[in-house]
Amino acid sequence: MTTTLITGGTVVSATGRGKADVLIDDETIVAVLQPGSELLGTDVAASVDRVIDATGKYVIPGGIDAHTHMQLPFGGTSASDTFETGTRAAAWGGTTTIIDFAVQTYGGDVFEGLGKWHDLAAGNCAIDYGFHQIIGGIDEASLAAMPKLIDEGISSFKLFMAYPGVFYSDDAQILRAMQVSRDTGLLTMMHAENGPAIDVLAAQLVEQGKTDPFYHGIARAWQMEEEATHRAIMLANLTGAPLYVVHVSAKQAVKQLAWARDKGQNVFGETCPQYLYLSLEEQLGAKSDEWGAFEGAKWVCSTPIRSREDGHQDYMWQALRTNDLQMVSTDHCPFCMKDQKELGLGDFRKIPNGIGSVEHRMDLMYQGVVTGKLTLERWVELTSTTPARMFGLYGRKGVIQPGADGDVVIYDPNGHTSIGVNNTHHMNMDHSAWEGYEIDGHVDTVLSRGKVIVDGGQYLGSKGDGRYLKRGLSQYLT
């Protein structure tokens, strides 16, 4: 049993900030002490055995990345981060909880898919982890299994309107799954892109010899995202299912979400750092000496990064301010260039989809504070508090208060972080999608359930520190 006192810092929550000391007894926060409060006299305070000086720094609840894909099989290969490497990289970047996606596909058993994900993660994680369930094959058996997920601590499932032949669900299937969502309170998560239409456009581009990664972004046009988002909203409206749209990248899709929310529908949206920073022109269209026009493969993900000319990136930042979008996850799904992204040389359709960002989300979003787009409180809300509430973890995670897990990050606003330079990141990738990004701010110390796992540029945790989190139903629905 270790008792830790974090002194002198500014504690930031979703609703305010102030100087306070944080007392953690073993794994749990036991007190948040305002200046002048009588610390001595409590039994725990008398036996503090570690004091961390956070003077001049922010003390925030550990980040929660509610959208990761460790080891996801995709396009004939698997995401390059294991639960071990990916969660350790997350810890380096101030994220102390991930929610990953267990996978069920056509003809597969939901609980077998879930069991496989438990096997991959158990004993390997640096930080706590939960699961959503991908339902990639809706049939009588999977529909019957879905309500039982709640007992397993899984309160959300993801459907795909994209990727025909892989994870895709048609409207009839979506309708039936949403009826289960309505009846049980399970939150429907949606990959909203019109997959069948995209596949036609992509095939036509390849036939015309337009095979570079850039055309991935052309085939996956914003109309395909707006249309699917609208369709998902209407099916949710009809059934009464709560809906959370993942990785929103088109401003037109945000407008659909705002429209539905203004009508009072339980509809929410997440965006990701790549849609706030990166663009079709600069990244998907990039050319290097090493890779030529195939350089853009590093940034092939779905939904795609979009044109800066159309202003999608600025619109996403604005939507985070107005709460038209509620939170930021990474959709961390890394693939190396060598042997993985390379599968799509000569045909962008074969490039495995995904970007690795789990290590950088807290830093990248803090730049919103630095540039005056977000308040400190909104930063914490978007990256920790709302993810906790949205996915049934709040109270235990997402907040610094007595009774919560001792998941705390000490963030130095005067520090500096150079991302990805010479592969100094900790994700299992042979490149960085964020090479050269310079961050004002630095993750100094990370505590996971009271244990210091990152400090002074060193990783101090061990494989297996992280535990499976049984989640409750969403605490965000009206």
Ligand code: URP
């Ligand atoms: O490109 C992406 N997003 N890969 C991961 C799978 C998904 O659709 O989230």
Ligand code: ZN
């Ligand atoms: Zn998706």
Ligand code: ZN
């Ligand atoms: Zn994803």
Ligand code: ZN
């Ligand atoms: Zn520092």
